[in-house]
Amino acid sequence: MPKTTGQMKTTLRFYTETIEVSRLSAHAFFEAGDESYKGKRFFWQNKEKTFTLVGLGHAHIFSNELEDTRYSDIATKWKEICQTSLKEKVDVSPILFGGFSFDPKNKIASEWDTFPSSFFVVSTFQLVIKNEQAYVSINYITNEEESSEAFERLRMERDALIHTAQVKELKVHAKPSLIGREDRLKDEYLQAVEEVTSQIRNNVVNKVVIGRSLKLTFDDTFASSTAIYNASMEQPESYLFGLEKDDKIFFGSTPERLVKVENGHVQSAGLAGSVRRGKNSMEDKELGDSLLSDRKNLGEHQFVVDMIRKVFNQYCEDVKIPSRPKLMKIRDIQHLFTPIEGKIKKEASLFEFVESLHPTPALGGEPRREAVAIIRESEQMNRGYYAAPIGWINAEGDGEFAVGIRSALLENQHAYLFAGGGIVAESSSLEEFEETRVKFRPMLRTLGGNMNE
Template sequence: MNSESSSSTQQFAAGPYEGYRFYTETIEVTRMSALAFFEAGGEGYAGKRMFWQNREKTFTLVGIGHAHVLSTDQPTGRFEKIKKDWKSLCNQIVNEEHSVQPVLFGGFSFDPLNDKPSEWTRFPQAYFAVPTFQLILKGEQAFVSIHLITEQQESFAEFDAMRKERDKLIHAAQVTEVDKYDKPRTIGRAELRKEEYLDSIQRVTDIIKAKEVEKVVIARALELEFEDKLSPSSALYQVSNEQPESFLFGLEAEEQFFFGATPERLVKVESQKALSTCLAGSTPRGKTVEKDTELGEALLKDPKNRAEHQYVVKMISEVFENYCSGTVVPKLPKLLKIRDIQHLYTPVEGKLNPGATLFDLVEVLHPTPALGGEPKLEALHMIRKHEAMNRGYYAAPIGWIDAKGDGEFAVAIRSALLDGEKAYLYAGGGIVADSTPESEYDETWVKFRPMLRALGGQLSDES
């Protein structure tokens, strides 16, 4: 930010944010721990922090504070609203940055039409924020940005105070060692609405056999209670240690914190190139290399899992054919192996058509058949009617987009909602004609395992 910027006669584009100014300033700093920066913001900005790290560990984002929040509780038009508001806000950027772009980070709920009671009391149907202080780690470089979004004509004093605050945060992150958090101690675990879950599997299986729908994903929840209140920093520390090969994410909404380590990319856009991941069909890891290979080979040949995977490939490929050119889809899936589970995996890529955006792809891809079902609308109706809970942000899109339109969204599975001394964990499975309540129930334990292990939950009495 400089004197030319603030006295600029720049013509701001019309839109919801006409009359606002979006100031940014970025400095390059010595590389630091992302978690230490997140933790440094805990004292003054609790409830207003965000964290993201891609699966390849080539891009990490930490946001502290809210320069501006974009949210809505409307059941329809939420993707379009956030897309338009972000575009309008970006039109007000005064001083262009070249090292890194300002980022908008957040997520959407799984289904805004689900009116069941929910533990997600602080999360609206769409919730995004531009951080006041933004750390981005790319390769060997680290950048810290300040964002100020204001209607005030004069903001020098405010921006100068923000520089001092930025320097304090950087200093705290660079000189303080990240706590080596002990595993949380759980004092209780409850399977929420277990009987209703088992009943719903049977009901939905009967509906599928009657040919009303092909596949429906049904999920359930666990509640963990801790001896002491678990901090968001500790929660991120635990999942990053347990699941280093996954996307790591965390999003605070006041006193609630949604976080996880998901293997599943929904869609990424970089320089107009779009990439999505078809991930469906799973089996546990083996205790030996031989057993692991045997399980993986069996998964690749299993008709139920291959059919489930093909639903996802077909749907994502069709979306890419509509929104992209030069779509590439491998003919056969590969195995994606992470710590507790292996999945069938097929990447899909293409070049975005002119006018298409990351938000457009997020809207049409959510939910994929891997988390909703097939056909999409009928499956969503079945979930609404028969699933024994409200998913909130579980299995929904979470991620980021920058001022140029580049960004990445993951599917928020292998996740938990932290609320004081409690955490709510979620897991589900695809129901098809030959599903049984017992087999689906067992499969959810495999999917609960990563978060259970990270949060100190017992695994010995799983079944």
């Protein structure tokens, strides 16, 4: 019989069963769910490629449209459903996966309208690949007292999905052709940068991140599995994520960790300040060295490190922060990077860290509240889940969230891309526009476009 994780006050019962599978491709398993679970799938792979997670189907959905209590609402509901831990130790814990919107107070109608303030799912079929071992779990959450027949049907379906992923020749979705490209609100973006720079010079705020959006149109529907696979090829050194909801998928290959909690140990990272890669190794080194000494970028980076330090000093002990940033070099861009770690000193949950850290000055600004209000007013768009936390948590409270940048929202024949940059007193609107062009490149290549205007 499957093991039960306990019973909620609402009489819901949560059953889970895990088997180990000798060989299974995460991309093939995701694609195997295309027929029955399209619109109800997710994909995650950490930057180190040591942990991959795929979900097919919705055993349960946790969502809300709350503003100030959205994190604690999800945390409480997840804790309730996992209230009594598994009776026996298992190889893989049930996992909750999802994301939050950047700003729940932004009410501008947009392509994000079907995504709530918070959206998390427990998948019916959960694949975890960890340390080269693959585990497939069935999660079944029900009000029914007798569930053995239903669970047996799920076992048969699980075996069929595994067989399809291992044996069958899967559909290969061709990448459709790009037939249209629209720089959305370009003039408004340039004007917003000018206005925000003026506010910073007048000491209203220290820094604000202003973003913009591209809309791409294709001659056919762009498949989720193709988008995720292409993103994995384009940015192998980044986190890879995909979250489907109905006929849309938010996906990307982000370099930026927000927070990771594992066995009482917490890790985050300051990632702010950037420059393009060089055309050769000598130019690349010159650009990197100049970034490491650039006053504007170092100041921007320090805002982020100081903010994370404040959060870690509140919730952690033995906090370790290097005195100077180093370079993180990925395919199109070099970033200033400072790793930060500590040990949880009180019963702080992963969701408390997510709430306290989002948005960092790298995605919002400094001070946070004032910067987010300026973004809401100046950008004239809805970021949705762009630049917001996306990730997972297990029944033990361990998990990891990344920041949803280098990303796009894909909807049938359209893709919406987002990129932004930190505005400080020395910012120039045209230079900031050029920086967003660099940040669009990974997703444009993934989707078959280029940077020609």
